[in-house]
Amino acid sequence: MNKLNYFTQLKALMRKEVQQILRDKQLLFLLFFMPILQLFIYGFALSPEVDRLRLGVVDHASSTVSRALTAALVVNDVFELKESGGRDAALAALVRDGALDAGLIIPADLERRYRAGLKTNVQVFIDGVDANSAGIAAGYVSQILASFNRNLSSGSQESREIISPQISFAYNPGLISSWFFVPGVIALVLNLVSTLVSSAALVREKDSGTLEQLLMTPVSSKQILLAKIVPLAALLMITVAVALLVSVLVFHVPFRGNLLLFLFVSFLAVLVGISIGIALAAYSENQRQSLLTSFFINLPVIQLSGAIAPMESMPEFFQYLSYLDPLRYYVICVRALLLKGGGFSEIWIEVLSLSVYAFVLLSLSSSRFRKQLK
Amino acid sequence: MTNALLEPEIVRARGLGKSYGALAAVKGIDFEIRQGEIFGLIGPDGAGKTTTFHIMGGVLEKNSGEIAVLGGSPRNMRLSIGYLTQQFSLYLDLSLIENLRYVAGLRDVTGRLFEERAARYLKLMDLDRFPNRLAGQLSGGMKQKLALCCALVGDPKLLLLDEPTTGVDPVSRREFWDLLSRVCSEGVTVAVATPYLDEAERCGRLILMHEGRILEEGSPAGLKERLGMHRLEVRSGKLHEMEKVLIEAQSLQAKSNGAERVLFDVQTFGDRLDVLVPDLEQGRALVRQLSQKAGLSEPLLSEQEPTLENVFVARLKHDLPEEEQKPFPFVAVNRELSETNSPGLGNSAKYGAIEASAVSKRFGNFQAVRSVSLRVEYGEIYGLLGANGAGKTTTIKILCGLIKPSGGSMALCGQVSDLRQESLRQKLGYMSQKFTLYDDLTIRENLEFYCGVYCVPEALRKERIAWVLRSSELTGQEGLLAGKLPGGWKQRLSFGAAVLHQPQVLFLDEPTSGVDPLARREMWKLIRDFSRQGTAILVTTHFLEEAENCNNLGFMVAGELVAEGSPSRIKEEQPGTLYELVCDDLQGAYARLKGQLEDWRTSMFADCLHVVLDDGASELPAVLSALSAEGVKIRSHRQVPFSLEDCFISIVQRAQRAHFDIAAKPQPPQSGGQK
Structure with a gap:
């Protein structure tokens, strides 16, 4: 009887997987064109035009602080001052009629309360017809106000007067919205593609009935799984490269970080995605089922990660919940590497968390998948 | 039936032709189908049967010639045609009655008329007890009956059935054909294509197609008569030697052109040889003479009517060049782990190649297999027969170690524990019902894959792959995707893929389903080659004429092995x-x-x-x-x-009756061997 050779078997299994993948046009589309397509869609089409929003201000305080506040809103060209003065009701009406995109009412006691160290409420109207732009405009307003507050409070301490007025926007000075989106979309696409492709590759064999035949051959379940994961991970790394190229060449995203570090964290994210795919495959009977289930998992994972919507615009509870989302760490890493040029020292916590997630998820899901092969 | 030729023509074809690009599928055929007859189309894979059906059903346009269905073009007559295609055409997630209502709606049969017809046909098919069951939960036979209902609900004048019983068990098949006779007697004309020649016996008239042409036309009896041959059943103690002698003489006669052929064809079965002879006395004399010359004991000869399969094979053999099939490049096997066993039947080793004692399997409340004991020796072909749902597939899966039995014990290749061990699995070959090949890999890639996972040494690979390609007549096609192959070829290739590593124990689950009679015969020759090299083979089939190829048979009913023995013994003891x-x-x-x-x-x-x-x-x-x-x-x-099919049906029916009798009485204490 011929001696069994672990690597001969593994080679045969892997070659079969690669041949199957290369022949599956749908899978290839998912792997290489979907990332490009998604980047273009999010980068160009969906990137909401939230610059030069028409702003009206009724400044009852008319003080230094209130003027500084108005200035903070317009300085980035996010808002453009169209109206000032007039009555509260008139301003509200203008926003309601669509003549203005946003309105700000500053109460008369702002200066006094500020001096007394009390919190002041300013009133903001936003035209909510375009819910997406409105949400983002609201996000900008709260970000700008938050940074304004930080400036004020640090200013009152006298000791650290010289602080850049726009800390939170330092990595995107012109607030180019595509720069905000592109790293997020890389994360989103990678997550979607890796889960879909891996669950499809694993369920396919169950679906078509060949799994039973495969189980009768003298290969171990470990070999079967390994042969499925390795070619996919390699192909998905090409997906990462394609996405990165499109980001840099088309959207001119500055690649400021370390390329190797970027590839490493992307590899971890690919492993996380594959693990989710394996888990989906283990619990599904056919491709349709795994595809539908993937929506239940992928959508919350993407939403919670901060890939699309700014983390700050989430309710507090969900901000805490996002710590459970492995994609969150990848999004932070990608933003840091692409835009900030941060090194390992700045994102080591995220890298570590992502590694732990990748390891735990991969071992859990593969042991679950192997169990059902027995 | 005698005045069938006077009945009006329902279908009339003259010079009918159809080609797909350069490939001519149907090459100018003439035939007519008359009112109220069951008209059969038989022929090997790729003969053009399905294309002919597609044209009659108005699904495909002809390229040349004429076709009239009920006096008009097929396309315009579609409302009067019921068409049952090869694949199940049901919605599996709709209930019986919903499927029926949907099809009826398409044909504008609604309201009272629908209720009436649905009630009538469901009752006729014996499906009226559970109109709300989902179609997906029906057995293969019931699905086909429901599909027949769907085809009938539009009240067609012509019913076209393209291989309606593939994958359906003998009991359901017989029931299906009885129903067709009933439908036919109500004035519906039926045209049916089938790969099962025992079914073709039930047609009024047949055409035998080959490569787009009609080779023969006539009633089953007429065809057999026109063959002008007798079938001689030869039984001998040394069947293998006898076969060798006869085949040698036969091929010698075939080669010497012009000389009178006394032996026309020799076919090997599990416990007998079938010899086709034009002259009975000459044939008898020659067989006796040959066996004497070879020093074999006097064979037992009995004369029988030729079968339709004989017609089929004889007629096509004329057409096909006789090819020498090279044997599989076997290598000597050293059975280290099972030294105690030597190949051959009837040895008294501790364990057979496959050994099960009181094996049972329970899924939840359902007892799929109850206390099955069987033993298959090296070199033996064992046929496991049973209706759909009798537990055959579960039994095979237990025997090859894919699922653990819930009771009983078993041994494979002399090994009693750890049946999922990789080194053990390397000695097994397994061909599952349909899914041995990867559809999205080419033929060569599939074969290389199996060579790789079974670690067939590099030195042997080329030769073995070439053998598989030759034996499935696919040499030169290795770049074709496996999924693009017609069913019959796929099965032959699957068989090749399952034996590439020269297994010692081979499990074949319905290996010949959808394979035409000629190719089926070739495949059985290969199976026999393996058994002679000492491979133990366990095979299931729905095709009982083919079960004659087995050395031993086991009949399963409701998860139990109810009868066992050689084909001849089973028939004798009936x-x-x-x-x-x-x-x-x-x-x-x-x-x-x-x-x-x-x-x-x-x-x-x-x-x-x-x-x-x-x-x-x-x-x-x-x-x-x-x-x-x-x-x-x-x-x-x-x-x-009795044919084996007759035996099968009566064994199954008697066992079921006995089973129900037991079930009706108070249960005796269970001895299922549950642990």
Whole structure:
């Protein structure tokens, strides 16, 4: 009887997987064109035009602080001052009629309360017809106000007067919205593609009935799984490269970080995605089922990660919940590497968390998948 | 039936042709189908049967010639045509009645009319007990009956059935054909294509197609008569030697052109040889002479009618060049782990190659397999037979170690524990029902894959892959995707892929489903080659003529092994007698007999009825006089030998009856071997 050779078997299994993948046009589309397509869609089409929003201000305080506040809103060209003065009701009406995109009412006691160290409420109207732009405009307003507050409070301490007025926007000075989106979309696409492709590759064999035949051959379940994961991970790394190229060449995203570090964290994210795919495959009977289930998992994972919507615009509870989302760490890493040029020292916590997630998820899901092969 | 030629024509084809690009599928055929007949199309894979059906059904346009269906073009007559395609055409997530209502709606059959027809056909098909069950939960046979209902609900004048019974078990198949006879007697004309030649026996008229042309046309009896051959069944103690001698003489005769051929064809079965001879006496004499010359003991000869398969094979052999099939490049096997066993039948080693004792399997509340014991030796071909749902596939999966039995013990290749061990699995070959090949890999990639996972040494790979390609007649096609192959070729290639590593134990789950008779014969030759090299083979099939190829048979009913033995022994031990009745009002006689006897004892063929009686001598006169009293004129009656299918059906029916009797009585203490 011929001696069994672990690597001969593994080679045969892997070659079969690669041949199957290369022949599956749908899978290839998912792997290489979907990332490009998604980047273009999010980068160009969906990137909401939230610059030069028409702003009206009724400044009852008319003080230094209130003027500084108005200035903070317009300085980035996010808002453009169209109206000032007039009555509260008139301003509200203008926003309601669509003549203005946003309105700000500053109460008369702002200066006094500020001096007394009390919190002041300013009133903001936003035209909510375009819910997406409105949400983002609201996000900008709260970000700008938050940074304004930080400036004020640090200013009152006298000791650290010289602080850049726009800390939170330092990595995107012109607030180019595509720069905000592109790293997020890389994360989103990678997550979607890796889960879909891996669950499809694993369920396919169950679906078509060949799994039973495969189980009768003298290969171990470990070999079967390994042969499925390795070619996919390699192909998905090409997906990462394609996405990165499109980001840099088309959207001119500055690649400021370390390329190797970027590839490493992307590899971890690919492993996380594959693990989710394996888990989906283990619990599904056919491709349709795994595809539908993937929506239940992928959508919350993407939403919670901060890939699309700014983390700050989430309710507090969900901000805490996002710590459970492995994609969150990848999004932070990608933003840091692409835009900030941060090194390992700045994102080591995220890298570590992502590694732990990748390891735990991969071992859990593969042991679950192997169990059902027995 | 005698005046069938006077009935109006339902289909008339003249010079009908169809090509797909450069490939001519149908090359100018003439035929007509007449009102009220069952018209059969037989022929090997790729003969053009399905294309002909597509044209008659108005699904495809012809390229040349003429076709008239019910006097018009098929496309315009579609509302009067019921068409049952090869694949199940049901919505599996709709219930029986919903499927029926949907199809009826498409044909504008609604309201009272629909209710009436649905009730009638569901009752006819015996499906009226569970109209709300999902179609997906039905057995293969029931699905086909429901599909037939769907085809009938539009009240068609012509019913087209393209291989309606592939994958359906013998019991359901017989029931299906009885239904077709009933439908036909109500004035519907039926055209049917089938790879099962025992089914073709039940057609009124047949055409045999090959490579887009019609080779033969006529009634089953007429075709057999025109063949002008006798079938000689040869039984001998040394079957293998006998076969060698006869095949040698036969191929020698075939080569010397012009010389008189005494032996036309030799076919090997599990415990006999079938020899086709033009002249009975000459044939007998030659067989005796040859066996004497080879020093073999006197063979047992018995004369039988030729079968349709003989016609099929003889007619096509004329057409096909005789090819020498090279044997599989076997390598000597050293059975280290099972030294105690030597190949050959009837040894007394501790364990057979496959050994099961009191194996059972329970899924939840469902007892799929109960206390099955069997033993297959190296070199033996064991056939496991049973209706759909009898537990065959579960038993095979237990025996090859894919699922753990819930009780009992077993051994594989002498190994009793750790049956999932990789080194053990390397000695096993397994061909699952349909899914051995990867559709999205090419033929060569598939074969290389199996060479790789079984670690076939590099030195042997080339030769073995070449062998598989040759044996499945796919040499030169290795770049084709496996998924693009027609069913028959796929099965032959799957078989090749399952034996690439020269397994010591081979499991074949319905290996010949959808394979045409000629290719099936080739495949059995290969299976026999392996068994002679000492491979133990366990095979399931729905095709009982083919079960004759096995050395031993086991019949399963409701998860239990109810009968075991060689094909000849099973037939000998079959209680009762089988009679063939020829009478004028076949339908009427059939209906009366069904009322008089148990359902399974009667079945209808094209020109006769088959009746099984337990005690023929005393029962037959009563049956005959009862029929005469009802006005049925009986022309002739004679005793005919049981076919394996007859045995199968009566074994299954008797066992089921016994089973229900037991179930009705208080249960004896269970001894299922549950742990």
